[in-house]
Amino acid sequence: MKNAIQTQFIFFVLAFLTLNAFSQGPKVLIVTAHPDDETMFPVTVFKITHEMKGTADLALITDGSGGYNGLVASSYYGKNMTDSATGRTYLPLIRKKELMCSGEVMGIRNFYFFDQIDDFYQLNPEPFLSGERWEIAFIERKLDKILAQGQYDYIFCLVPDAGQHAHHKSATIMALRAAQRMKGGQKPIVLGGLATTRDYTFKFSGLDNYPETKILESAPVFYFDRAYGFGENNKHSYMIVADWVKACHKSQSGDMNSAMHKGELETFWYFAINSEQHLEKTRLFFDQLKSSGFPTK
Template sequence: MKKLATTIFSLFFFFIITTAQTGPRVLVVNAHPDDETSFPIILYKITHELKGTVDLALITDGQGGFNGSELGSVYYKLNLTDSTVGRAELPRIRKKEMMEAGDIMGFRNYYFFDQRDDYYNLNPVPYVSGQNWDVPFIEKKLDQILAAQPYDFIITMLPYAGQHGHHKTAAIMALRALKRYKGNHRPVILAGSTYLDEKPEDFTMLEGFPETIMKKNAPSFYLDVATHFGKGKQVSYKVIAQWVIAAYKSQGDMQENPLYKGDKETFRLFDINDDTAIPKTKQLFDQLTKSGFSSNQ
C-alpha cells in the first residue's frame, strides 16, 4: 500500500511539474558569460510570465575578460587585471556570476563548452575553421542538446560586422546545428539585440557566411522594455536588466558601458527558418506583450 501511495504521489508530482511549464522552450547560444545581457528581458518574461523554460549553451570559458576588472579585483581580492591571474580565476568567477544572473532570469540548464576566450577581435574565421576552437566538440554538444530537448526557439546575438568574432561564431555554430537537425520539432532561430547605436534591420548577412542571411520580407519583432508602469509610473522592465548586469562584478566596464542601452529588445528571423516561423514568432511576441506589467498599471 505504501509503495502504491508513493507511486501515485510520484506520478502526481511529475504531472504538476510537466503541466506547470507550458510556455515556450528556449535555447540561448552565446559565446561569453554576460552576453545574455543583450536581451535579458525576453528571457525573464518567458520564464516568469509565460511559464516557459530557458537553457543556455555557453561556448567560451570567459577567461579573456580581465580588462576593466579593477573594482572586481577589489571585490574578489584577486588581481584580475593581471592576465595570468585573470585567465586562471575568471572562468570560475564568471560562471558563478552568470549563474547568479541566470537565477534572476530563471534559467533552467547551463551547458558549458569551455572553449578558450582568447582575445577581442572581429574575425570569426579562426574559430569557425577550428584553428582556435574545437569545432567538432561544439557541433557534437549542440547536436546532443537539440536532440534531447524539444525547443521552440533558439536565440543568438545578431552577427553584424562590428560584432565580436566570438559572438559571430556562436551564432554561426547555432545556425549550422539547426541545419543539421533531423528531429520533428524544429525550433525557430532568432537574432536578438538591444543597442542604441545599431539598426538591426539594416543587417542582411555576415559577409562570407551565407547561413547568416536574414529572412526577406519577415518583420522585426520588438519587446518594449522602457515603458513605465506601477504607482507614479516610476518603474520599467529595465530594472531587470540592471539586476542582471549587477551580477557581473568582475566586469566593471559593463556597469559603465552596458551592452543593454536600448529601449526595445529587437529580434529578427534568419532565412534558415521556414514560413511557419513568422506566425510562431508573432504568437510569442503577442503573448509577451500581453503578459506581466503594462503602462496601464
C-alpha cells in the same frame, strides 16, 4: 453514433494537448560566447520563464578567461582583474558563478559549459569555425545532443554583424548550423538578439560569406520594450530586471557600468533558415510576451 463519439473524443484529446502545450510555455535555448552576452535580451528570457510558464537553458561556448577588464572589480575580488595572467587563472570559475547569478534572475533551468578558449578580441570567425582555435567537432556533437533532447521552440543568439567579436559571430553561426542539422521533428526558430535604443538605426541583413546568417527580408524586427513604464506614476519598468542581470557580472565592472540602465529595446532579427511558415508563430510569441505579466506596448 460511434463515429460521432470517436470524433468528439479526438477533439477533446487535441484540445487537451493544445492547452497543455500552451500551459508549458515556450522552450528556449540561449547560445552565447561569453558570460554577460545574455545581457542583450535578459528581460525576454525573464518573462518567458516567470510569466509565460516557459523554460530557458543556456549553452556557453567560451571559458570567459579573456574578460580581464574589471578595474573596480579588483577591489571586490581582491585580485588584479585587469591582469591577463590573473584573469586566465581565476576568471573561468568567477564568471561561471556570475553567469549562474544572472541565470537565477532570468530563471535559467540548465547551463551547458563548453569551455573553449576565450583568447582575445578579433573580428574573423574562421580560426574558430575551422577548428584551429576551438574544438568544433566537440561543440557540434554537444549542441546536437542538447537540441535533440531539449526539443526547443526557439534559439536565442547574438546578431552576427560584421563589427561583432569573432566569438559572438562563431557562436551564432554554430547555433544556426546546429538547427539546420536537426533531423525529424520541428526545428527551433533561431533569432539574433541585440539591445538597442528606441531610435536605433542599426540594420542587419546577413554576414558576408556565411549564407546561414541571412535575414528573411519579409520578416519584421521583433522587439520587447523593457523601459516601458507602468504602475504608480509609471515609475516601474522591466529595465530593472536587465540591471539585476548586469549587476551579477561584477568582474566586468567597466562594461557593465557603461551598459547599466541603457538600451530600451531587446530586438530580434529573424533568420531566413526559419522560413516564412514560422513567422506567424513568432509574431504570436512576441504578442504574448508583451501582454504577459505587466503588459507593455
